[in-house]
Amino acid sequence: MKINANFFNLKDDYLFATVADKVAAYKRANPGKDVIRLGIGDVTLPLPPAVVKAMAAAALEMGQGATFRGYGEYRGYPFLQEAVAKYYEGKGVALEDSEIFIGDGAKSELGNILDVFDKDNTVLIPDPVYPVYVDTNVMAGRRAIFQDGNAGNAFLPLPDESVKADIIYICSPNNPTGAVYGKAGLKKWVDYARAQNAVILFDAAYEAFVRDSSLPTSIYQIEGADTCCIEFCSLSKTAGFTGTRCGYTVVPHKLKYGGAELNKLWYRRQSTKFNGTAYVIQRAAEAVFTPEGFDETRVNIAYYLGNAKVIGDSLKKLSIWFTGGENSPYIWLKCPNNLTSWEFFDFLLNEANVVGTPGVGFGKNGEGFFRLTAFGDRENVVRAVERVERLLS
Secondary structure: OOOOHHHHHOOOOOHHHHHHHHHHHHHHHOOOOOOEEOOOOOOOOOOOHHHHHHHHHHHHHHOOOOOOOOOOOOOOOHHHHHHHHHHHHOOOOOOOHHHEEEEOOHHHHHHHHHHHOOOOOOEEEEEOOOHHHHHHHHHHOOOEEEEEOOHHHOOOOOOOOOOOOOEEEEEOOOOOOOOOOOHHHHHHHHHHHHHHOOEEEEEOOOHHHOOOOOOOOOHHHOOOHHHOEEEEEEOHHHHOOOOOOOEEEEOOOOOEEOOEEHHHHHHHHHHHHOOOOOHHHHHHHHHHOOHHHHHHHHHHHHHHHHHHHHHHHHHHHOOOOEEEOOOOOEEEEEOHHHOOHHHHHHHHHHHHOEEOEEHHHHOHHHOOEEEEEOOOOHHHHHHHHHHHHHHHO
């Protein structure tokens, strides 16, 4: 028996597991310290009332013979597909229900989609980047090349026509940098993908945080994207579903490579390996797209963006360069005093008892940078920035 040797090419630990281990070790050594976490992008506000009400009603249905449901639809229940399609209509994007696949979140689907692509394809990944893009391709033994994001291009790299790629990852609003592509930037990527006969895997998990109406919230708002792009979205940050697990993947019927329609291939993959998201969860997700649920989720998002403003205002006061925070829940800052990412992590943890995420964990171009998240309690965010201001002033 042989195991997949590609796993030995991974870093020893997943970035956020390393951060968690370091924090746990610090707390064991310093049990009386009050540690404030602004590192992992997990939400803290409870599920919106409309979502809880729908979830409870669906759970009661499952306890009655007349309304009990077993296996669901592989693409998702039609009621949720229709709700998602209507949401996209509001963006000016027309989707068929059969182009929408309900899943358990963007993280898993971004890795699972690789099943439909040959391992000999070359993957183009921005750096710095969400680690899942890299690790899932390393596990498959696929060759990855990187597009440099840096302060000079505002961490919004554009395609290099001389570089050949088959699969392209784009995340906007970006994790970890909080940077958001405009329509012109995304159009360049779409044109590049079409010229390369490549596919873009577009991670739109944070689209609900975009407040600037001039910025796109779906890749399909760009002309030609439906012939070269798959979009992934999640309700984790939009509606607090990090522990509830629901998202959706859009695979247009126009998306064809080598004579094969990717929608059909993805359906074949899902029907083989996935029995669908739970009915109770899909009913809860449906409630997100009702007028009541939409308003409630936007109140929560405004709360997190308020946290981001608190952090951003503090960094401006300290004259620390950063990006993100305005149309994104992430703040990406330059480590002060030329500290490395991990040096700044240790400095903040030990001297201010504040936890963030070292930028180098997101790629080599993240060295010297640091990510803070706005997914915290307002009181804790205020306390954290006060500690940092005292430390760095």
